[in-house]
Amino acid sequence: MDDLVKDFLQESTENLDRLDQEFVQLETDPGNRDLLSSIFRTIHTIKGSCGFLGFTKLEGLTHAGESLLSLLRDGSLSLSPQMADALLDMVDAVRGLLDEIGASGEEGAADHEELVTKLKALQQQPIKSKDVDSAARERAPGGGQAVEGQAIEEQAPATASTRSPEAATPAAPKAPGKKAKPSVTSSKIGGALARSGRVRPEDITYALEMQQNGDNRRLGEILVALGLVTEKDIEEVFQSKSRAGKQEGTIRVDVSLLENQMNLVSELVLLRNRLLQKSSVTEDHDLQATVHGLNLVTSELRKNVMKARMQPVSQLYEKLPRVVRDVSKDLGKKIQLETAGGETELDKTLLEAIKDPVTHILRNSMDHGVESPEKRAAAGKSETGTIRIRAYHEGGNFHLQIADDGNGIDSARVRDKAISKGLITLAQAQKMPEAELQALVFAPGLSTAEKVTSVSGRGVGMDVVKTNIEQIGGRVKLESTRGKGTRVELEIPLTLATIPALTVVSGRGVFAIPQTALVEMLSLNPEESRERTQEIDGVQVLRFRGAVLPLLSLRREFCLDAPSSDDDFMRIVVVQAEGRRFALHVDLIRYNEEIVIKPLARFFKQIGLFSGAAILGDGSVALILDLAALARRSGMTLLEEKREEAATASRHSRRTLVLLSASHGERMAIPIECVERLESLPETAREMSGGNEVIQYRGEILRLSRMESLLDERRTVPRQLEAVPPAEEGRFAAVVVRTNATQLPVVMEVGRIVGIVNVETEKLSPATRSGVVGSLVIQERVTELLDVDALLQRALAAPLLEPEPASNEA
């Protein structure tokens, strides 16, 4: 495409974004000449360029809009809602045409005749703006536009619409067509002072007249002498003028060029690191000094290149008022948007990536959050709802808060909905704290809107928001108070160029684990590793903070060579992927470092275990582990699949179960995700408290229940049989069980722990008693799958006399 057209498109698109905002602002302040002039100029520029480039449709459309705008600007007409709608329609149509030109180079077949007619008809409305403040008419137009450094267009006569494009750009100020009075803007400082609102335009005109009448003093001096303005005012205005002047020195740069630059700088940083390592062992002081210099320059360069990619979040803000206007009109609500921290900067690609999620959250707040004016009035709130968006930097991250003063999240409704959609069970819901219930709005398939609107309520959205934000390494938090409002907070890393990661060694390979997935690192001596790891039926588990985590050996997973570790320590990294914790056994834990992520060739991506490669500080290559894939490969159930299971009432798919035998030999099974620990406890651990059997367990007093006592008696089973002798004299086997629904775990005494199996649970036969989900054949024996939620509820039915707050983390 023609470079000229490309430039035109880019410039126009940027201008249009600003237009949206200005129009919305104009609706609240219809008499604002500065705004009108600015809008007029933008449209005028587009019209001029497309006339030049031969886009006749676009020219016709913008011409109609421009004519209407010029009448508005001159005060011959005042802005009506119909006009605002028509003008916004025009902006949309222009945008459509520009997109079409961008895609095909042609204007396309879209016809905007109707809109043009409408715009023309609106110009015919009776003049009714005689009451417009005449002083405002004299104010210099285009206050906010000094940034662009272009010549401020003079107050155009009412016939501006008929002027040719060339006539619109003269830089030399023309005197207004009134008397021979000097124009406010014929003096630079005068214009600036008037725009800053420090002096009335009439006063400047008066001072200019004094100059004309032979006063040799400078304008500022006259104004000060007249006591109309202080010297400080003038100084400030001068400063802001020179600041504006400095911004002229900008050029447009292709984003891909910046990307490329960033990559090269990343390479440079790595090379520098190697050089630094090498030079640290040399005796050559000259070389050392040179490397030191290089070091400083490289760091500075990197900072600068990163900075070049940073964009103020105000770019995002610009698009929002239009969204709020349109949506609140659709919904019949009164909503005002307040934004703060627009100068906060974020990497361009990240800013692009949060655009849709933020818009979605905003729509959501408007639809679900802010109530209708009637409801608000009834609740004693002002009829106009407020949505506040605030951006700031904290802890090396970018934060964006979107808060409304609406009705908050109705957690009861969220709960009912989640249950009806099968996302959680009733028992789970009853035990869920408020915050967790509210967080369910991020679960896929959930929408609490009573009716589906064009805005939201289709049940897709908030989960997509969460996924999108997490994809760029960010996090979403939600806080809601019933009746007061909801606040969603996004936390985004400042840049994607490098990420902090932990590097580990297994076999000959170096692997990187993204910091965000890291929970803890452990180094166990031989005794500890015996104590804390266990192999049950070929499945290795690690006891970690009261939980039993699956333990994967990287060496075994990757079929790597024999260990090279020179001591007996067992090195373990506890990680978290898709809400599930597990442990990785590695040969060596290296260190935390910033890594530059590089894409991996298709061949290696297809293996499905590596999300990319990274070049480390010493120039070597590490593969970045895809932990979720690794976990899935090892047969672990991750959160997403668990949800699926819940939705399908866990009727199919494989599950990992802990096999138990009751004290009379009956086989039982518990899903492994409910089991915190498998224990062999001494008989002496049994204690009585408040008529219940309890044990002390990691600083907590836990209820001890026999598995049989939690199940309904079945008379056919002779209870007096004690077929299974205890595995160890003086000890008994117990399972520490916990689910999401209960705060405290329960210790369940069992006959014996048989093992862990991974089985197909599809062929579940119906339960014959409560407390049991159903039964299935495992290892040629009928095994009852326990309903853990129900069991725990029974176990905790009578409250303990001395309840200890749960401090255990799951």
Add this chain to the structure above:
Amino acid sequence: MAEKAKYATFYLNGIYFGLPATSVQEVLEYQSVVPVPLAPAALPGVINLRGQILPVMDLRERLQLAASDEERSNNSRMAVIRTNEGPLTLIIDKVGDIRDVDSDCFEAPAETIRPNVRSVVSHLCKLEAQLLLILEIDKLSSIQVTETVSAKTDPPRAPESAS
């Protein structure tokens, strides 16, 4: 009309191979390959070429040629070629000349050539002294890697019958 085209040639296991010269980006000294676990033998790993992570293809494995007597030594070279899938590094034994080849002397690969080799050879060239096998790059790089994540069908370690 016979057309002349330039081919970059190299040796592997004593066989004379050629690649369209325009598809060869550069030839490197042999550098150690960072292994990628669970990758097929024909694709042992990656190298870091000036900050780009390139996949390495062990051509000998790819063509299922017998391991040569001389272990991969300092004499081995790496050829970076351009493919549809992006750059790919081939491990080769020895670099040959750039040769002008007449399209006249092209022949279809003979039936006698082993299938593994034939499947990636587009033409045979009978030169005065020897036979040149022209490799077809897109076939070379169209290697399928099976995904290893298939927990639902084949859980690695959860025997059901053990007790």
